[in-house]
Amino acid sequence: MSKLKGKVAVVTGASKGIGAAIAKSLAAEGASVVVNYASSKAGADKVVSAITAAGGKAVAVGGDVAKAADAQGIIDAAIKNYGRLDILVNNSGVYEFNPIEAVTEDSFHRMFNINVLGLLLTTQAAVKHLGEAEASSTSAPPSAASPLRTVRFIPALREP
Numbered sequence: 563m564s565k566l567k568g569k570v571a572v573v574t575g576a577s578k579g580i581g582a583a584i585a586k587s588l589a590a591e592g593a594s595v596v597v598n599y600a601s602s603k604a605g606a607d608k609v610v611s612a613i614t615a616a617g618g619k620a621v622a623v624g625g626d627v628a629k630a631a632d633a634q635g636i637i638d639a640a641i642k643n644y645g646r647l648d649i650l651v652n653n654s655g656v657y658e659f660n661p662i663e664a665v666t667e668d669s670f671h672r673m674f675n676i677n678v679l680g681l682l683l684t685t686q687a688a689v690k691h692l693g694e695a696e697a698s699s700t701s702a703p704p705s706a707a708s709p710l711r712t713v714r715f716i717p718a719l720r721e722p
Contacts, residue, residue, distance in 0.1 A: 575654030577605030627680030
């Protein structure tokens with residue numbers, strides 16, 4: 563439990579599924595984790611309980627990544643609770659399993675806003691805290707054309 567000791571991670575969409583597993587894995591490696599949820603506080607609290615029961619540090623923070631104020635609040639919670647931010651995992655995402663004919667403007671905008679805009683807003687809120695530290699983000703691969711090129715992307719759990 564020392565690979566990420568002293569590091570702080572935010573995992574969006576971490577109240578269940580892949581996000582919950584990522585949050586638990588980061589905590590198992592020593593990171594303090596902000597477990598973000600949009601609607602399932604009970605799920606996020608369960609993830610936090612599992613992390614703390616295993617000796618880790620975690621806090622559940624509600625917020626809709628598709629809203630700038632909420633995205634900022636998620637990042638602010640990391641700074642308030644742990645004093646820094648080292649790792650951002652943009653895991654929030656939704657998908658509707660409908661035929662193309664059934665996709666409405668509202669459903670399209672909901673998916674786009676969470677899956678794409680949410681990634682942008684959360685990363686914008688985090689980038690000023692990630693800038694000088696050796697930071698990790700799983701939101702996108704690095705590229706010279708990327709608007710996120712100021713953030714260095716490294717595998718957070720890479721074996722030496």
